[in-house]
Amino acid sequence: MATTFTSSPIFFPSSSSASLNRISLNNPFKLNAYPFSLSKFSTNFSSNSCSLALTRKHPVRLFQVRSVAAPVETTAGFDEMVSGTQRKYYLLGGKGGVGKTSCAASLAVKFANNGHPTLVVSTDPAHSLSDSFAQDLTGGTLVPVEGPLAPLFALEINPDQAKEEFRNASKKNGGTGVKDFMDGMGLGMIVEQLGELKLGELLDTPPPGLDEAIAISKVIQFLELEEYNKFTRIVFDTAPTGHTLRLLSLPDFLDASIGKILKLRQKISSATSAIKSVFGQEENRPDAADKLQKLRERMIKVRDLFRDTESTEFVIVTIPTVMAINESSRLRSSLKKENVPVKRLVVNQVLPPSASDCKFCAMKRKDQTRALDLIETDPELSALTVVKAPLVDIEIRGIPALQFLGDMLWK
């Protein structure tokens, strides 16, 4: 017997009858990878919504359909993004709250629906992947995302845990613990040299961006594992702009610090056997210096990854406000200085055209147009491919909503 119940809204890209007409009564269509056939259809254009009854074998599902913005004209060049099976990395970043997670999640879903085994990673200390996918993806390990056609996995890096590992490795090799120990041994000169490194203090009061650097180096560590070989697309949902900018210079800084520590460690360990024991020479225990050396290598990989034009692209996400666009311009300038490849600028939450006489909307649209015009004259942004995504009238959460956003955005 058929059952009737309400489910989450499904979305169609336009309020126009043309869009809705595409669904004809006898025409089965695919929703979230399941075949449905349409049995009943009623509209109410005055409230911008309509109801559908969808039949899948016996049960009847009732959906609310909201009409939203017309699709945007500029295309992101998704064909180029999706082509090839060699691994590609997409880092999405921008000002806080502009829709980085929504855009990153929608891109990951689109890659997976196009056959790429995909990994979406959050390195933002304030994770929101679970909220965006409406699935529990926490835990700091690979978690499968239910819904897309090809495998999609999510990884939310726990920055505190990653930082703790780093702190432990470096303390054994010249951080505050060793400094205190050698101070007690009266090794003044070495203590002074260690003082210069200031790594202990750095980890006690980390500068913004350090979490992000360590989280990304943790991802690199994961990528060395065999189970990660299958991913041909890796999408990063990064922390807001400020973090990202500082992050860019951190790998070099940390690489230099770790390099110094390793050199110093070599000098010290040959000086006295007492000091040697501090650095963990016990049998069956991995040498802390090896761990530190690995971390250093990963930092170099992070730095190289950011700058590899063949495999990596940083996509700037913004919204049509003067403040956000100015910030995007500064971000692009810094990324350019650091040789990080950028080709696309996503302008999210653009008000769709409307025939209504809403004064607030008209003012807001004018304001957005002014901001959008800025992009055309901005020396940093004007050369980028600008992709606009409309502001939709409900929150983007869950796979169907991300598919909907992705289909408008990544074309």
Ligand SMILES: Nc1ncnc2c1ncn2[C@@H]1O[C@H](COP(=O)(O)OP(=O)(O)OP(=O)(O)O)[C@@H](O)[C@H]1O
């Ligand atoms: N085009 C859109 N239309 C309507 N709502 C949107 C759109 N894009 C994003 N949102 C909503 O805006 C909110 C913020 O989006 P999101 O979490 O993706 O931003 P963020 O840049 O990742 O934020 P943060 O900087 O806090 O990590 C969410 O509630 C999301 O559903």
